[in-house]
Amino acid sequence: xxxxxxxxxxxxxxxxxxxxxxxxxxxxxxxxxxxxxxxxxxxxxxxxxxxxxxxxxxxxxxxxxxxxxxxxxxxxxxxxxxxxxxxxxxxxxxxxxxxxxxxxxxxxxxxxxx
Amino acid sequence: xxxxxxxxxxxxxxxxxxxxxxxxxxxxxxxxxxxxxxxxxxxxxxxxxxxxxxxxxxxxxxxxxxxxxxxxxxxxxxxxxxxxxxxxxxxxxxxxxxxxxxxxxxxxxxx
Numbered sequence: 001x002x003x004x005x006x007x008x009x010x011x012x013x014x015x016x017x018x019x020x021x022x023x024x025x026x027x028x029x030x031x032x033x034x035x036x037x038x039x040x041x042x043x044x045x046x047x048x049x050x051x052x053x054x055x056x057x058x059x060x061x062x063x064x065x066x067x068x069x070x071x072x073x074x075x076x077x078x079x080x081x082x083x084x085x086x087x088x089x090x091x092x093x094x095x096x097x098x099x100x101x102x103x104x105x106x107x108x109x110x111x112x113x114x
Numbered sequence: 115x116x117x118x119x120x121x122x123x124x125x126x127x128x129x130x131x132x133x134x135x136x137x138x139x140x141x142x143x144x145x146x147x148x149x150x151x152x153x154x155x156x157x158x159x160x161x162x163x164x165x166x167x168x169x170x171x172x173x174x175x176x177x178x179x180x181x182x183x184x185x186x187x188x189x190x191x192x193x194x195x196x197x198x199x200x201x202x203x204x205x206x207x208x209x210x211x212x213x214x215x216x217x218x219x220x221x222x223x224x225x
Contacts, residue, residue, distance in 0.1 A: 004157070030150040030163040033213075043204060043215035090157055097210040099163075105157035 001027060004093050004106035012112045018043035018079040021109045025093030027073050031055075033103060034066060037088040046089075049074055050097040077112075086113045116141045116207050120216035128224045133177075134190040135219045137205030140186060147188045148206040149179055152218075156206065164188060175199070195223045 005024045013019050025032050033056075034046040043057040047070035066076040072093070078085055088110050092103035122134040146165055150158040160192055162173025169181045179190045188205060200223045205216040 042217050043206075045213045058212070092158075099211065099213040100162060102163060105150075105159070107155070107157045 004104055006089075006091050006106040006109050008109060010105065010110050010112075012114060013081050014114050015081055015083060017081050018077065019067050019081060019111060021076045021078075021089055021091075021111070023074045023076070023091030023093075023106060025074070026104055027089075029093035029095050030072050031059070031094045031097050031103070032068055032072065033092045033094070033099065034074070035092065036060075036088060037092040038084075040113070043090075045099070046076070048097075048099060054074065055097055056099060071109060081113045083113050085111065087111060116145070116209060116212060116218040118205050118207050118214050118215045120205050120219050121205050123217060123219045123220055124220050124222065126222040126224060127195045129197055130194050133190070133195045133199065133221065135190040135203050135205075135221065137179075137190065137216060139188060139205070139207045140210050142206055143209045146208045147179075147181065148208070149173065149177070149188075149190050150206060152202045152204065154201075161190070161203075166225045192198075195221075197223050197225065199223055 007022045029042040031050045048056040052068045063079045068074045071099040088108045089114045090108045092105045094103045117140045119176045120140045161177050164170045164181045172178045178199040202218045202220050
């Protein structure tokens, strides 16, 4: 079974731009979660989607948003990029809803904001 | 609110030696606890997960962790380190619709 895939793997943007990251979960998984990883703040939970609905949300500004499609694929959008948004963005999928479920992570998208 | 503290940002062991990575958690509800490993330029891979079924949890690659409620700890151990164990390890706690990770411990294995 194919793992979680994320596209693109690397991205360079400039301040003020917006960006969309994509995540395809493992087949049969209905939950997708997003995380931000930076050297300074470490790993932080962004949000979780299940059945096309955001179920849980971390402590991030409204510039960070996401959605999930009927095939469980998910996109994450960051508007008005700031230098501090430079990070590795990780997507994880799980079978059921809830962060207690075992999550399988993708390789991440490395975003650099110049 | 939940939190995780990993004691020691860097741990160095010799090949064949015991690996001990420390994790303490804080949670207002019965926690789910996880250990993940991250290799360079890769995502996280689950090593093991505590779900209250048993206090001693066995994971992949010879790792195990023991849940100690009285100490609010969930330390990760492996009896004999292998060169391939060199990576960054993260402890995490979930509950109350939130997930928190520790800052990570980088494990170095010396030949």
